[in-house]
Amino acid sequence: MTKVRTRFAPSPTGFMHLGGLRTALYCYLFTRKHQGTFILRIEDTDQERFVEGATQVIYDTLRACGMNWDEGPDIGGPVAPYIQSQRKDSYLPHAERLIKSGHAYRCFCTREELQQRRETAEARGDTWKYDKHCLGLSQEEIDSKLAAGLPHVVRQNTPLTGESSFDDLVFGHIAAPNDTLDDMVLLKQDGMPTYNFANVVDDHTMGITHVIRGMEYLSSTPKYNLLYQALGWPIPQYIHLPTVMRDSKHKLSKRDGDAYYSDFVKRGYLTEALINYLALVGWNPGDEREFFTMDELVDAFSVAGLSKSPAIFDINKLTWFNTEYIRRLPPDEYLQLAQPWFDKALQGQPMDIPRLAQLMQGRTEVFERIPDMIAFLRERPAFDSALYDNKKQKSSLDSTPGALELARGLLSQIQEWTEPNIHQALMTGIAAAGLKNGTVLWPLRIALSGQLSTPGGAIEIAYLLGREEALRRLDSARAALTSG
């Protein structure tokens, strides 16, 4: 078997879509698994959609994800250039060969004419397909139109009989009747190839052995194969990938605004978690493993594990992966990543940040959720005294005033405000008073934080707040109790 050569061929739109990223991932994994060559090619034949800086986004994303390419626009390679617009001149000779052999022809129909004929056909209830109108032009007619400088495109001449088929590595045998295949445009008026044509030519001239792409190309692949055959080129292996869906009816689309890699990173998703999750949407390793580094993915990857049916993107599961990855971060790395989010919530309030980080690391699902979780440290929210009531903790509205008074006394006598000292003072004091821990600690935590759920218990919160603030909050809570 010849050496595997694959390509990831995104068009530079300015963003890296998660669906595209997953395609790149599978392509990368397959290639590395087979010790092949992974090529990056930029598909920018659509000049109208050119976006400044878009290729850089592609480079940055792929590299951040650990998918390094062996040949590409920025690093070159034996079949350069790797940017399609720079290969412009290479397509024409092949198109002319096809014209000569009768597999393609020049078409002078204007867009308006085409639209009109399409509408007429559809009004009759017929399905529209290019009617091969210009195939009937005589050589004289063609020459005179050419001499007159009339704009034209080049179309593929698909056969009207027989059928075309191929064997996809994931979908198996795919066949389509030739008479349902449209005479697609190969070369546009501006001389640029369409995606359809550029792909065939580039994939062949770049020596691509395995074409890995989304399944939206599945139904046009027979047409591409007709082209390969007409040009006398070997047909590559195909691996079409099932779509990533937003829900059962819609695919994860660019319009959702939250489907870009950069969006997830901004919100505080870890790249490793994202890659790990994405790998499992449409593929499974065949065993029970769920956590994979990139190297482990390469090792485990197999085309046999690819699924045929579309998979719904589950933010829930992604978030679970993210939580797990955050939990496994070295503490200093967690602190570094969390710091900006701490700052956002604390706004300069003095705090034992390393201790806060310690308490938060195991509770952080997505970094962007941090500010909401710790905002109470900066300012205690208004709260309902009903929060003091907790049967399980043996705390009630009746027991609370006494409990808080006890806590106030114990806390105010602490010399050095450390967690062990706070713990010591409260626990011995509570035991001496003959109370249950919860009877005092539950209301204390409520009084200090004003909320049901906090990252840490009463002792940790009291410590983080500092002596002065803790006592101040305690006093105001007690006052609110007697006045209200």
Place this chain on the structure above:
RNA sequence: GGCCCCGUGGUCAAGUGGUUAAGACACCGCCCUUUCACGGCGGUAACAGGGGUUCGAACCCCCUCGGGGUCACCA
């Protein structure tokens, strides 16, 4: 509408003629516990429907239904 593809719990999925139909996320309950979380234990929940083939179908065939894709001088 034509053509192509897909169809196991809410989601991802294992399963390739004989299984009590795995596992994970989510959800619910219990335990642990100074809250939440973590952890431990347990639970709810699926073969789209109908016909065949077969001693026996989630697995093979056909039909129906449902969903997706594609039918651009976009990729």
